[in-house]
Amino acid sequence: MPGTRNPAPAANLARTVVFAAFIAVLGIFPGLYIGGAAVPIVLQNMGPLLAGSILGARRGGAAVLLFVALVALGLPLLSGGRGGIAPFAGPSGGFVLGWIASAVVVGLIVQRAMPRPGLVTLLVANVAGVAVDYLVGIPYWGAFTGDIGSAAVQSLVFLPGDAVKLVAVSLVAVAVHRAVPTLSAPR
Numbered sequence: 001m002p003g004t005r006n007p008a009p010a011a012n013l014a015r016t017v018v019f020a021a022f023i024a025v026l027g028i029f030p031g032l033y034i035g036g037a038a039v040p041i042v043l044q045n046m047g048p049l050l051a052g053s054i055l056g057a058r059r060g061g062a063a064v065l066l067f068v069a070l071v072a073l074g075l076p077l078l079s080g081g082r083g084g085i086a087p088f089a090g091p092s093g094g095f096v097l098g099w100i101a102s103a104v105v106v107g108l109i110v111q112r113a114m115p116r117p118g119l120v121t122l123l124v125a126n127v128a129g130v131a132v133d134y135l136v137g138i139p140y141w142g143a144f145t146g147d148i149g150s151a152a153v154q155s156l157v158f159l160p161g162d163a164v165k166l167v168a169v170s171l172v173a174v175a176v177h178r179a180v181p182t183l184s185a186p187r
């Protein structure tokens with residue numbers, strides 16, 4: 001693709017690991033359980049959106065997959081210092097698994113506008129990324145409570161925060177792509 005180059009495999013790997021670490025760092029912010037809901041409001045879901053927005057589908061998805069694998073292996077990287085299999089065997093587990101699909105979908109949309117995706121593309125991509133996470137997370141939550149309708153209604157509380165987060169991620173990603181166009185290499 002004109003204007004882009006394929007970074008060395010080591011650079012690709014480093015970026016993937018850095019983004020997995022970034023998602024982990026976002027877990028420092030504690031989750032907010034509004035009204036005793038089983039799934040918290042978190043900042044951590046910005047990480048997968050940013051990974052897909054900046055690294056593209058493959059490397060963004062790989063970064064989130066690495067993060068999820070480390071959590072499953074027991075590292076306390078989710079908000080509140082949670083890790084292991086338990087978070088996946090609970091109501092919020094589907095959202096965490098959905099973060100992988102979320103990064104991939106964001107990346108697939110952003111890649112179409114490489115090497116300089118604009119704000120509209122980033123916003124559309126991140127709305128799709130959030131929607132995909134909800135599509136995985138809400139039925140998963142509903143499977144635990146036996147009431148998918150209630151899970152969907154309770155998820156409405158996430159919308160204002162997620163709207164702010166996806167706009168912030170989109171603005172950051174546009175700036176990063178402008179500053180470092182070589183990040184846009186699709187593989």
Ligand code: BTN
Pocket residue numbers: 031039040041042043045078079087092093095096133158161162
């Ligand atoms: C966990 O820490 O166990 C996962 C939390 C998942 C929270 C989801 S991500 C999408 C939605 N937006 C939020 O702020 N919270 C939920």
